[in-house]
Amino acid sequence: MKPIAEAYKDFPILTRTHRGKRIAYLDSGATTQIPVPVMKALETHMANHNGNPHRGAHVLAMEASEAYEGTRDVVQRFINARKREEIIFTRNTTESLNLIAHSYALKHIKAGDKIVITVAEHHANLVTWQFVCRVTGATLEYMYLDETGHIKDGEMDKIDASTKIVSFAHVSNVLGMEFPVKELVERAHAVGAIAILDGAQSAPHQAIDVQALDCDFFVFSGHKMCASQGIGVVYGKYHLLEDMDPFLFGGDMIEYVKEQTTTFNEVPYKFEAGTPNAHGAVTLKAAIEYLEQFGMDAIHEYEQELVRYVLPKLAAMPHIHLLGSANPEEKHGVIAFTVDDVHPHDVATIMDSHGVCLRSGHHCAQPLGAYYGVPASNRISMYIYTKKEDLDQFLEALKTVRPTMGLSE
Incomplete structure (x- = not known):
């Protein structure tokens, strides 16, 4: 089997920079990037x-x-x-x-x-x-x-x-x-x-x-x-x-x-x-x-490892609220959240300035948002080319969101 840790090397787009930052692509739930063999x-x-x-x-x-x-x-x-x-x-x-x-x-x-x-x-x-x-x-x-x-x-x-x-x-x-x-x-x-x-x-x-x-x-x-x-x-x-x-x-x-x-x-x-x-x-x-080449079971386990890495850190941050379970074992590479007093579109714009690509909006699930009283949220979604460094970049950038909007951390 091919090692998943090397998968990101097959995706040329991930070498791009944006606003001087390496792109951390965390929107794979919307569309995935395409590897060289494809x-x-x-x-x-x-x-x-x-x-x-x-x-x-x-x-x-x-x-x-x-x-x-x-x-x-x-x-x-x-x-x-x-x-x-x-x-x-x-x-x-x-x-x-x-x-x-x-x-x-x-x-x-x-x-x-x-x-x-x-x-x-x-x-x-x-x-x-x-x-x-x-x-x-x-x-x-x-x-x-x-x-x-x-x-x-x-x-x-x-x-x-x-x-x-x-x-x-x-x-x-x-x-x-x-x-x-x-x-x-x-x-x-x-x-x-x-x-x-x-x-x-x-x-x-x-x-x-x-x-x-x-x-x-x-x-x-x-x-x-x-x-x-x-x-x-x-x-x-x-x-x-x-x-x-x-x-x-x-x-x-x-x-x-x-x-x-x-x-x-x-x-x-x-x-x-x-x-x-x-x-x-x-x-x-x-x-x-x-x-x-990687094996679908191995892909699933790799993504679970990423969730286990990032979810507790995200949940521990002040002013962050998760949608759905906070148990990493129940998440499948998708995490939606809100930031107190900051609209998700503003969150996404600020994150983009740090090279982080994530989703904002109702995620084509408006009845769910209405049911939870959360009309919009942000979402990160991971895949085989996601690295822990991408998640670290996301977490560090997220810390800047409220201060950028003139709010306390």
Whole structure:
């Protein structure tokens, strides 16, 4: 296995300086940086194999098809899907959830049904279900959390006989905490509902086995795991995908087209209309193979080591308040916090002047912020190229925030 301590050397952007400071990139939950092997894979493909997949009998089209479908095989292995046909490519996690909403939910959900999610969901896994409920007359119900980010006692009882979909984040993009997947999936299946898992913040950071998870759908994005932006994945159990209607219409997702009628291609191609993001697929394959050099279990443990290093120091600072659990063992490389009397955007601007890149805002989870009475916060998120020196730089810069605003330390 490749040593994770050396990973940062593969990311040229991390050698940049900003305002005379070395960049400490702590916004990997938004998008990760891209290592040299992934860049080289795309360069090689564009220089030698660039063509339109599934659309030609010439050498470049066939090589492009081979590269694109090769990524499907790699993703199948990466998440341990039963069949390669259970892997569908999209633009991102958001489009993946929209595909499920349009192709599955609008067909199967009706008035009187219920969709259950947590109050901590990303807008992609919340606004989407608001739409489905508005169109179908179904009800959207929330499972609420305690002050440490755990689902409150009794809230899972909302998953009842009228529930048809239970959709939730594997790991919260704000709280950095893993929800109880096994129990939620089992409760969903016990009442005949499907379970949808948003893996945007888990697939890049830990080993995923969709068969062991037993979720009906699993979605994630390439740009959060060292691939380029614009490539995402839907995993779905084959019998569900086979029963679903296409999401988009056009080229490549058809079988035969007549003047008034069309028959559609087989799974997964009926969900991949138009020219695909073949370049994104190339980077996704290269990114997965890059990460697997370190081992997903090792990546997870390394990030836990970083959390154990920084979280107690952050929690001990005056005027700092954490969102969710303060237990390092419950955080998965994501820590959100507020600073007394300083708006998160001001915090981020001051931190930027020290070369520290972090997130500010509502993190696309406004209902969670409203529930906790915290409309905005700051967030640091770590990855394989994060070093303890980055976290030290963050902590030192954070000490300057309140004094810079004319407040006491």
